[in-house]
Amino acid sequence: MAAKNLYFVGTAGCGKSTLTYAFQLWMQSQGHDAITVNLDPGVETLMYAPDVDVRDWVEIEDIMKEYGLGPNGAQIAAADMMALNIKEISDVVAGFDTDYVLIDTPGQLELFTFRQSSKIIVEELGIEDSALAFLFDPSVARSPNGYVSSLMLAATVHFRHPVPMLLLMAKADMLKDDDKELIEAWSRDQYSLFASLLDESKDAQTSVSIEFLQALESIGAGRAVVPVSADTGEGLEQIYSAVQLALQGGEDLD
Numbered sequence: 200m201a202a203k204n205l206y207f208v209g210t211a212g213c214g215k216s217t218l219t220y221a222f223q224l225w226m227q228s229q230g231h232d233a234i235t236v237n238l239d240p241g242v243e244t245l246m247y248a249p250d251v252d253v254r255d256w257v258e259i260e261d262i263m264k265e266y267g268l269g270p271n272g273a274q275i276a277a278a279d280m281m282a283l284n285i286k287e288i289s290d291v292v293a294g295f296d297t298d299y300v301l302i303d304t305p306g307q308l309e310l311f312t313f314r315q316s317s318k319i320i321v322e323e324l325g326i327e328d329s330a331l332a333f334l335f336d337p338s339v340a341r342s343p344n345g346y347v348s349s350l351m352l353a354a355t356v357h358f359r360h361p362v363p364m365l366l367l368m369a370k371a372d373m374l375k376d377d378d379k380e381l382i383e384a385w386s387r388d389q390y391s392l393f394a395s396l397l398d399e400s401k402d403a404q405t406s407v408s409i410e411f412l413q414a415l416e417s418i419g420a421g422r423a424v425v426p427v428s429a430d431t432g433e434g435l436e437q438i439y440s441a442v443q444l445a446l447q448g449g450e451d452l453d
């Protein structure tokens with residue numbers, strides 16, 4: 200049986216790397232095999248030792264020096280070089296006997312979203328068995344307008360990578376209970392989100408948010424957002440069941 204690929208995706212600093220590792224530890228504590236793959240060629244320090252590390256093939260520092268590029272240009276070059284090396288990277292990943300491959304993606308979300316190289320990477324690693332975990336950053340998504348922007352971003356990523364996608368509210372431990380309840384209500388029921396948008400001091404952004412929200416609904420992007428925390432372990436089990444459901448019709452690995 201092919202391993203399942205789960206990509207942790209989201210804006211810079213939203214908690215992708217920490218959650219990738221926390222989820223690996225949780226999987227292992229439940230007796231499931233999971234390896235981690237670092238797809239971020241620019242990361243300087245990681246809090247875990249990835250089983251497969253793209254920096255073994257491509258390193259930002261070297262690219263900057265060799266081609267005289269700045270950090271962003273080098274990221275783009277690195278993404279293309281990763282795609283050129285993806286057969287070899289994918290062979291190394293396939294060499295592990297594991298149920299799950301947890302993939303930590305770069306903070307430059309636009310690279311993963313818009314570059315053709317990332318589509319090549321996802322395909323080569325096995326698109327059939329892949330899912331995305333899109334992380335909302337609570338510092339953005341706790342306001343109604345920020346929540347709608349996060350949904351829009353998630354919808355854009357999903358549009359580019361049409362595989363099952365889970366929406367996660369990262370760092371849920373940082374949210375006050377009241378905020379968490381409100382966000383859960385928004386995620387269950389779009390009318391409560393409409394109500395909160397209208398409650399906020401109404402400005403030009405509010406009407407745009409409402410229009411976008413209506414558009415998102417009509418393309419079916421409204422879905423539950425699961426609160427998760429790498430710190431407390433909240434929601435990790437739900438990530439597992441949601442991926443099982445999405446990729447295996449709900450049977451447990453065991």
Ligand SMILES: Nc1nc2c(ncn2[C@@H]2O[C@H](COP(=O)(O)OP(=O)(O)OP(=O)(O)O)[C@@H](O)[C@H]2O)c(=O)[nH]1
Pocket residue numbers: 209210211212213214215216217218239242304305306307369370371372373427428429430431
């Ligand atoms: N309180 C809390 N902090 C967290 C959690 N997850 C991550 N953090 C903190 O958020 C910061 C960023 O975490 P990272 O895991 O490096 O985020 P990232 O999305 O991988 O960052 P980039 O790869 O640079 O885009 C760090 O200071 C983490 O300690 C969490 O669940 N709760």
Ligand SMILES: [Mg+2]
Pocket residue numbers: 215216217239242303304306
């Ligand atoms: Mg990271």
